[in-house]
Amino acid sequence: MNRRKVSVITVHYNAPAMTRRLLRSLQQIEGDYEVIVVDNGSAPVHSARLWADEFPQVRFVYSDENLGFAGGNALALPHAQGRYLFFLNNDAFPDSQTISRLVQFLDGHPRAGAVSPLILARGQNGRPAQVLYAGKTALHPLTGRNRTLRRGTTAWHLWQDPFRTAYVHGAAMMVRREVIDQVGFMDERFFLYYEELDWAERMRSVGWELWVEPRAHVWHDESYTIGPQSGLKVFFQTRNRWYFMWRNRPTWAFAAFAAWFFAVVIPKQWLAFARKGYGVQRRAVIDALRWVLGSQANRRRIDARWKAAASNGVNV
Numbered sequence: 001m002n003r004r005k006v007s008v009i010t011v012h013y014n015a016p017a018m019t020r021r022l023l024r025s026l027q028q029i030e031g032d033y034e035v036i037v038v039d040n041g042s043a044p045v046h047s048a049r050l051w052a053d054e055f056p057q058v059r060f061v062y063s064d065e066n067l068g069f070a071g072g073n074a075l076a077l078p079h080a081q082g083r084y085l086f087f088l089n090n091d092a093f094p095d096s097q098t099i100s101r102l103v104q105f106l107d108g109h110p111r112a113g114a115v116s117p118l119i120l121a122r123g124q125n126g127r128p129a130q131v132l133y134a135g136k137t138a139l140h141p142l143t144g145r146n147r148t149l150r151r152g153t154t155a156w157h158l159w160q161d162p163f164r165t166a167y168v169h170g171a172a173m174m175v176r177r178e179v180i181d182q183v184g185f186m187d188e189r190f191f192l193y194y195e196e197l198d199w200a201e202r203m204r205s206v207g208w209e210l211w212v213e214p215r216a217h218v219w220h221d222e223s224y225t226i227g228p229q230s231g232l233k234v235f236f237q238t239r240n241r242w243y244f245m246w247r248n249r250p251t252w253a254f255a256a257f258a259a260w261f262f263a264v265v266i267p268k269q270w271l272a273f274a275r276k277g278y279g280v281q282r283r284a285v286i287d288a289l290r291w292v293l294g295s296q297a298n299r300r301r302i303d304a305r306w307k308a309a310a311s312n313g314v315n316v
């Protein structure tokens with residue numbers, strides 16, 4: 001196989017303007033890379049076929065259903081030739097030097113399994129651009145939550161030195177092919193959220209380091225597809241918080257988390273949405289609780305309902 005240096009992989013789902021804008025921006029970037037677009041069950045079906053003539057150098061891969069974040073990206077892997085795989089959200093747009101700077105970093109740091117750029121939000125109404133991501137803390141052993149470091153900072157242009165992080169960001173992360181060969185890919189059972197955190201845990205468990213390269217910049221429109229407070233987001237974040245802790249924590253730590261989850265997380269979320277009159281989000285919390293407490297058959301039914309909503313383009 002004629003290896004390329006980088007495979008840029010992005011998943012398209014019901015956001016044609018965003019995906020097309022990303023592809024146009026990538027056309028302006030020079031380098032030894034290929035671009036793979038996964039049409040992840042978008043409506044109308046396989047709408048990305050419309051761009052085949054406009055972007056002849058792009059490889060398009062198609063799914064008949066929404067396979068989620070990990071599942072969609074996984075479809076690109078058999079087609080990717082790159083030594084490095086750059087997973088990039090279709091609503092995240094790299095600067096012209098971002099790919100080359102991430103490559104230079106990985107070339108110079110052989111123990112780095114993955115690296116993310118700074119992820120930035122453009123300034124609005126005369127305000128300066130702000131940091132959305134500049135590294136993350138480890139997940140708290142009791143709450144199963146962590147913090148995004150330096151969020152809201154505007155002095156990001158002064159940072160020059162790469163630094164370690166507990167987790168790279170799924171919206172923009174460059175990963176060595178050897179990592180996938182060693183630890184496998186993201187777990188498709190998460191569907192949405194926590195999958196890259198789980199993947200990072202597996203990377204670090206075998207000695208790979210995770211980094212942020214602050215001289216590489218990506219501009220991101222957060223939650224463009226899902227929505228900031230959608231039922232889909234509430235259900236999968238709550239469900240996967242439990243699933244992540246169950247997979248990645250020892251029994252004693254998971255028991256402490258479980259007590260916190262039932263005593264604090266579920267009541268707090270449900271009451272908050274009830275006060276605001278958010279019926280769909282309340283149902284999402286209850287479904288997540290039923291998923292946690294239910295049998296395997298019940299979990300499959302609940303998952304099928306929420307995945308169907310995602311596959312049908314229902315932003316509940």
